[in-house]
Amino acid sequence: MTQRHAMFSAFANVHAQFQQARQRYSAQENAILKALQALEEIEGKHSSWAPADLAAQHPVMRYLKEWQHESERVCQEWQRRVMAYQTVNAFRDKVGDSLLVYVYGKVNAGKSSLGNFVATGHASPSSVDVLQESGVSFGWQASSRGSKQEGSLQSGFGVKSTECTSAIQFFTLPGLTWVDSPGLHSSTPENGELARHYAEASDMVVYVMNARNPGRQSDGEELRYLMTLKKPLYIVLSRSDQTEENENDHGEIVKEIVIKPRAQQVKQEQYVRQQLEEIAAELGMPEVAAQCKIMSLSVSYAEHADNKATWEASGMGHFMSAMTQLAQGDSVRYKQQAPLEQLRVFSKDLHHEAQRLDDSQQALANALDCLAQEVTQTADRLLRRLEMRVMEIASALPDSAYEEEHPLLIERVASSLRPDIHRALIQSMKEQLKTFERSASKAMDFSDASGLPGFKQRYESIELPGKSYINQLNILGKALGTGIGYMVGGTKGAGIGASIGAQCGNALGAIFSVDSTTLNVYTGNNRRDLEAALIEKFRCDIELHIQEVYTAPVVSAVASIQKPLLESRQALGNLQRQLERVEYAPNQKELRCVA
Numbered sequence: 256m257t258q259r260h261a262m263f264s265a266f267a268n269v270h271a272q273f274q275q276a277r278q279r280y281s282a283q284e285n286a287i288l289k290a291l292q293a294l295e296e297i298e299g300k301h302s303s304w305a306p307a308d309l310a311a312q313h314p315v316m317r318y319l320k321e322w323q324h325e326s327e328r329v330c331q332e333w334q335r336r337v338m339a340y341q342t343v344n345a346f347r348d349k350v351g352d353s354l355l356v357y358v359y360g361k362v363n364a365g366k367s368s369l370g371n372f373v374a375t376g377h378a379s380p381s382s383v384d385v386l387q388e389s390g391v392s393f394g395w396q397a398s399s400r401g402s403k404q405e406g407s408l409q410s411g412f413g414v415k416s417t418e419c420t421s422a423i424q425f426f427t428l429p430g431l432t433w434v435d436s437p438g439l440h441s442s443t444p445e446n447g448e449l450a451r452h453y454a455e456a457s458d459m460v461v462y463v464m465n466a467r468n469p470g471r472q473s474d475g476e477e478l479r480y481l482m483t484l485k486k487p488l489y490i491v492l493s494r495s496d497q498t499e500e501n502e503n504d505h506g507e508i509v510k511e512i513v514i515k516p517r518a519q520q521v522k523q524e525q526y527v528r529q530q531l532e533e534i535a536a537e538l539g540m541p542e543v544a545a546q547c548k549i550m551s552l553s554v555s556y557a558e559h560a561d562n563k564a565t566w567e568a569s570g571m572g573h574f575m576s577a578m579t580q581l582a583q584g585d586s587v588r589y590k591q592q593a594p595l596e597q598l599r600v601f602s603k604d605l606h607h608e609a610q611r612l613d614d615s616q617q618a619l620a621n622a623l624d625c626l627a628q629e630v631t632q633t634a635d636r637l638l639r640r641l642e643m644r645v646m647e648i649a650s651a652l653p654d655s656a657y658e659e660e661h662p663l664l665i666e667r668v669a670s671s672l673r674p675d676i677h678r679a680l681i682q683s684m685k686e687q688l689k690t691f692e693r694s695a696s697k698a699m700d701f702s703d704a705s706g707l708p709g710f711k712q713r714y715e716s717i718e719l720p721g722k723s724y725i726n727q728l729n730i731l732g733k734a735l736g737t738g739i740g741y742m743v744g745g746t747k748g749a750g751i752g753a754s755i756g757a758q759c760g761n762a763l764g765a766i767f768s769v770d771s772t773t774l775n776v777y778t779g780n781n782r783r784d785l786e787a788a789l790i791e792k793f794r795c796d797i798e799l800h801i802q803e804v805y806t807a808p809v810v811s812a813v814a815s816i817q818k819p820l821l822e823s824r825q826a827l828g829n830l831q832r833q834l835e836r837v838e839y840a841p842n843q844k845e846l847r848c849v850a
Contacts, residue, residue: 394426464490
């Protein structure tokens with residue numbers, strides 16, 4: 256097996272590891288995005304809704320508007336974050352389960368030849384050479400006017416200056432994506448931006464310089480940006496060879512490509528490193544220059560290498576070793592964890608915004624609870640106040656009012672009470688109800704008098720005992736008759752006189768005797784009973800009226816807000832639970848999705 260194919264095998268192993276890592280986070284990622292979408296749909300549905308009964312100036316409406324405003328802001332921020340996350344993941348998906356090597360250099364620097372050789376073993380492969388390499392696929396990608404175009408390359412990268420393009424060229428093989436970029440300052444802004452995305456998503460940056468003129472000022476400008484990416488940076492001095500004339504066995508002069516003397520290569524590498532260190536010092540990033548690898552190589556010399564010594568002399572063995580180390584080093588583990596780390600960061604950002612939305616939802620829920628308590632307390636206060644007013648009105652009425660027909664009595668009280676009811680209700684209702692004018696103007700019906708007793712004058716009966724004078728007058732008459740009879744007729748006359756006197760006494764006794772009798776004495780009326788019944792009737796009517804025009808509409812308005820709020824809180828809770836399932840385990844130095 257050649258060193259190139261050994262490198263392919265190492266990247267194939269990377270491909271298998273990445274597939275396993277993808278399975279660990281994809282389900283959780285989908286669950287989060289699904290929960291987020293469900294929440295956004297609910298928030299969008301309620302973004303401009305308002306209850307029909309609560310007035311715009313009501314305090315609860317302020318919390319409702321704050322919730323709606325915060326929901327709209329959070330959803331917009333989530334959409335922005337999701338787009339950014341998906342943009343990064345689009346490159347991840349485009350790259351697939353592989354490491355991304357971003358290759359950049361000036362025209363004729365030799366980067367296309369290098370890519371062709373890594374993929375096929377030929378600097379300028381034919382379509383047959385490409386087909387012979389199993390799993391290798393060449394293509395191109397460009398962006399213009401907001402649209403992306405892609406295509407395949409049958410014969411690898413074009414290596415002639417006339418074949419250079421502003422499009423991004425790439426090849427893929429299991430575990431490796433090699434991007435040959437026209438540069439960050441492409442002739443089209445869209446391609447330049449596309450190249451920048453690939454550079455930022457890369458796992459390794461290879462900057463190719465022509466060894467015949469390395470370290471130009473324009474190279475320094477490009478390296479300045481690439482160093483800020485803090486990616487593993489390899490600077491390749493390509494075409495580190497020269498042509499010599501030799502005489503062959505037939506005595507003919509032939510030109511041969513030979514590698515540059517190692518001393519000359521070292522001198523060039525030191526010159527480039529000095530430039531790197533100066534740039535790094537300006538950037539305040541000396542460690543980047545120290546970690547950068549600089550190597551000289553010749554694709555042409557490697558292509559014709561027929562033994563291990565010439566292969567190693569070409570510098571390609573060194574480069575292939577570096578690529579293999581990339582596939583076997585810590586960067587692979589970090590790369591495996593990168594999607595989950597991105598998901599964790601994404602989840603953390605969403606969780607922060609979700610907490611802000613949760614705070615606004617809680618404030619609204621608290622306001623609704625307070626309003627529900629306030630409505631009950633206010634209704635009780637209004638009822639007590641109006642009941643006292645009914646008692647004042649009822650007690651001030653004259654007795655003659657209570658002698659009237661009940662409808663007239665009720666209307667007397669109602670006409671005095673209505674203004675007080677209106678004044679008592681207006682402040683609370685107007686603050687809380689849009690429907691106040693309709694509700695408050697609704698006439699109270701106090702006409703039902705079935706529960707009132709009739710008005711009655713009260714009398715107390717007194718029985719006087721009778722007196723008889725018959726016996727007394729009988730005795731007196733008898734005595735007088737006896738005396739008068741005796742004087743006229745003696746003893747005989749006395750007997751006759753007594754008899755006549757007794758009869759006269761009886762008659763006079765009957766005349767002057769008095770029989771027993773009953774007297775009806777006026778003691779008052781049932782006004783207090785009627786007044787108490789009247790007060791109770793109005794208290795019940797007022798309680799029903801307050802319930803109908805004040806308590807019920809406000810409670811209905813509260814319920815109409817609580818329903819969408821509950822839907823939103825349930826959706827937000829589901830999202831938060833999904834976010835909490837993404838956990839960082841520092842003791843394991845890895846990320847894991849909690850099942």
